[in-house]
Every structure is written in structure tokens, then in C-alpha cells.
Amino acid sequence: xxxxxxxxxxxxxxxxxxxxxxxxxxxxxxxxxxxxxxxxxxxxxxxxxxxxxxxxxxxxxxxxxxxxxxxxxxxxxxxxxxxxxxxxxxxxxxxxxxxxxxxxxxxxxxxxxxxxxxxxxxxxxxxxxxxxxxxxxxxxxxxxxxxxxxxxxxxxxxxxxxxxxxxxxxxxxxxxxxxxxxxxxxxxxxxxxxxxxxxxxxxxxxxxxxxxxxxxxxxxxxxxxxxxxxxxxxxxxxxxxxxxxxxxxxxxxxxxxxxxxxxxxxxxxxxxxxxxxxxxxxxxxxxxxxxxxxxxxxxxxxxxxxxxxxxxxxxxxxxxxxxxxxxxxxxxxxxxxxx
Numbered sequence: 316x317x318x319x320x321x322x323x324x325x326x327x328x329x330x331x332x333x334x335x336x337x338x339x340x341x342x343x344x345x346x347x348x349x350x351x352x353x354x355x356x357x358x359x360x361x362x363x364x365x366x367x368x369x370x371x372x373x374x375x376x377x378x379x380x381x382x383x384x385x386x387x388x389x390x391x392x393x394x395x396x397x398x399x400x401x402x403x404x405x406x407x408x409x410x411x412x413x414x415x416x417x418x419x420x421x422x423x424x425x426x427x428x429x430x431x432x433x434x435x436x437x438x439x440x441x442x443x444x445x446x447x448x449x450x451x452x453x454x455x456x457x458x459x460x461x462x463x464x465x466x467x468x469x470x471x472x473x474x475x476x477x478x479x480x481x482x483x484x485x486x487x488x489x490x491x492x493x494x495x496x497x498x499x500x501x502x503x504x505x506x507x508x509x510x511x512x513x514x515x516x517x518x519x520x521x522x523x524x525x526x527x528x529x530x531x532x533x534x535x536x537x538x539x540x541x542x543x544x545x546x547x548x549x550x551x552x553x554x555x556x557x558x559x560x561x562x563x564x565x566x567x568x569x570x571x572x573x574x575x576x577x578x579x580x581x582x583x584x585x586x587x588x589x590x591x592x593x594x595x596x597x598x599x600x601x602x603x604x605x606x607x608x609x610x611x612x613x614x615x616x617x618x619x620x621x622x623x624x625x626x627x628x629x630x631x632x633x634x635x636x637x638x639x640x641x642x643x644x645x646x647x648x649x650x651x652x653x654x
Contacts (some may be wrong), residue, residue: 326366351391353636362394396440416469439616453491465505481514495530513564
């Protein structure tokens with residue numbers, strides 16, 4: 316069987332959309348349909364990664380709800396992969412009540428993950444988490460809050476282990492304690508449970524670690540960096556990947572133009588571009604290959620494309636997902652494996 320399997324994320328239909336934003340939500344049904352309809356030279360997406368939050372999937376879903384979800388996805392010949400735990404109503408470095416609620420959301424997500432495995436719909440994938448606190452709040456007591464995150468993530472790892480799940484901490488710069496590659500590494504090493512807790516690398520987000528957005532002291536490329544300086548970029552990117560690749564258990568293929576974008580509750584987050592965006596800074600196939608070295612040994616079985624912050628107009632075009640699928644097929648041809 317050829318790996319990695321290729322998935323599309325459904326949460327771009329929700330994140331940064333809805334009430335108080337310029338655009339309405341895109342339904343789960345629409346996101347699944349758009350994924351299933353994409354085709355490049357006879358190849359299609361293998362599955363979807365899901366957002367465990369309304370209006371897509373209720374974190375308090377019943378067994379019957381999950382059975383219907385399974386039927387819905389299977390009807391499109393898709394599998395379910397990684398799941399996003401909706402932890403944002405709590406905070407991993409908040410007070411005791413906030414941390415307890417954060418952990419309860421992780422527990423519920425792990426229970427759903429286990430149920431979807433039992434239903435035969437989810438052959439691989441992890442539970443994605445983040446600290447659910449802003450960078451400014453984290454910075455009020457950086458050492459103390461990092462210690463709190465380590466403690467909360469450690470408890471979460473125990474919960475995940477009980478359900479036979481693994482957790483992937485999202486390397487997105489809008490989250491306190493995860494906004495810097497050095498701090499992210501400090502958290503991972505502080506928990507030190509590589510069997511249960513790892514890193515989720517998204518090419519659009521992780522590239523911003525190089526530039527020091529939200530953590531200028533940890534930027535890797537120099538001030539005034541010229542994007543035409545390929546040697547400097549490569550050296551910096553290799554340094555980043557070398558630090559975080561050993562922890563990477565979930566991976567998003569993406570493109571980034573080197574800027575940040577915020578919408579809704581997401582501020583200063585990676586700008587996801589279409590694969591062929593003329594302002595894109597990444598050679599997608601080459602950069603993905605660096606992260607995927609040793610991927611099979613780390614338990615990675617699928618890749619996901621995260622189209623967060625794409626406009627609804629872009630997302631509803633079939634050609635968008637054909638271009639995404641083509642980029643992911645290129646990654647698999649260059650770096651895939653048989654198992």
C-alpha cells in the first residue's frame with residue numbers, strides 16, 4: 316500500500332468565519348463534497364481531517380451522531396484522519412478551572428477518536444492540540460506559563476495514552492508557548508513523552524518561525540532577509556527542521572508568502588496560499604521532503620492540506636482543490652513509501 320495518504324482539512328470552512336467575520340461558515344457536507352470531487356489524472360484525496368466543533372462536529376456527539384458521520388464520510392470513499400480538539404474555551408496555562416476544562420475537551424476528543432477507530436472509519440491520525448492562550452498573556456510570566464503548559468500537556472498525554480491516542484501540538488505562532496520554535500521545543504522536551512505527545516508541523520505556520528513573528532529573539536534568518544538569498548533560507552530552514560522534525564508526528568503541506576494574516580479570533584497566523592501563488596516562498600515538494608524524512612518510523616501515515624484563511628470564493632472553486640491535490644501528489648511521488 317502506498318503512503319502517505321492524502322487528506323484535506325475541513326476546518327477551513329469554520330476557522331476565521333462565521334459571526335463577526337466577513338464570511339459565513341462553509342458546511343461540513345460542502346467541505347467533504349469539495350474534497351471528494353477533486354481529481355488529478357485519476358487520483359483523488361484519500362480522506363479528511365476533522366474539526367470537533369460546531370457547526371461541523373459536536374464535541375459532545377453521541378454514538379449515533381458518530382455513526383452517521385462515519386456513514387457520511389465513507390459514502391464519499393474517504394477515511395477520517397487527525398482530529399482537532401476544541402480546547403479554546405479553556406487554556407493550558409490558565410487558572411485551575413481553565414486548565415481542567417482544557418483537559419476535559421482533550422478527553423472528549425480522544426474518546427471520539429477511539430470511537431471512530433472502532434467504527435473502522437479512522438485507520439490513522441492524531442488529536443491536534445494547542446495552548447489556547449495568546450502570546451501577550453503568555454509573556455506576562457513566560458517561565459511560569461511555559462511550566463504550566465508542560466504540566467497540562469503532561470496530564471493530556473496521560474489521557475491520550477488511556478485512549479490509545481497520540482497528541483500533536485500545533486506549531487502556530489498565534490498560540491502562547493508555541494509561538495517560538497525554541498519555546499515549542501522546550502515544551503516538547505519538558506513533557507518528554509514522544510510516544511504520546513509530538514509536534515504538528517504546518518509548512519505555512521512553521522516557516523514563520525524563521526522570521527521571528529511574535530518571537531523576534533528567536534528568528535533564524537537575519538533582519539532584512541532577502542528572499543532571493545536561497546542559501547541563507549536553506550540553512551535556516553534546515554536548522555528549524557532539524558530541531559522539530561524528530562518530534563513531528565502530524566504534517567500539513569502548505570504554501571506561504573512570508574506574511575501573516577488574521578481573521579476572526581486568529582491573529583498573526585500563517586498566510587496559507589494556493590500552491591501556485593506567485594508570491595509563495597516555498598518549493599513545496601522540496602520543503603515537505605525535509606519534514607518527511609523518517610516519517611514512517613514516526614508513525615505518520617497521511618498528509619493534510621490546511622487551507623485556513625482561504626476566502627469562501629476560492630474554497631468553493633473545484634480548481635482550487637485540484638491544484639492542492641496535484642501539489643500533494645507531487646510530494647508523495649517524491650517522498651512516499653510502500654508499507
